[in-house]
Amino acid sequence: MVIEYRIAVDIQPSTTPGPVRAHATVCLEIPGGTLVLYGFSVIEKDGKAPWVGFPQKQGKTAGKYFPVVEAKGEIREQIAQEVLRAYQAPKAA
Numbered sequence: 001m002v003i004e005y006r007i008a009v010d011i012q013p014s015t016t017p018g019p020v021r022a023h024a025t026v027c028l029e030i031p032g033g034t035l036v037l038y039g040f041s042v043i044e045k046d047g048k049a050p051w052v053g054f055p056q057k058q059g060k061t062a063g064k065y066f067p068v069v070e071a072k073g074e075i076r077e078q079i080a081q082e083v084l085r086a087y088q089a090p091k092a093a
Helices: 074-088
Strands: 006-013 020-030 033-043 051-053 056-058 065-067
Touching: 006 074, 020 074, 033 074, 051 074
Parallel strands: none
Antiparallel strands: 006 020, 020 033, 033 051, 056 065
16 A cells, blocks of 8 residues: 655754754644654764754663654655755745
């Protein structure tokens, strides 16, 4: 079965210093409704290309984080591409 869907992204620039450049909300519009996923981050460190961090939750042990949302296969790459595309899009003046 093939399900048609559309990915929409809302980007909010980060207001704090550090490697997180923006936060993103991803909406997967599918037949029958919309799935809204909060907590994506655009991360850029050491002059490397920006990449997308998927939502995660801090564990009880310092430095341990656990995924809140996992995506595997083609959908993961498509979500990451759409988040980066929205982050890199020219800002309206």
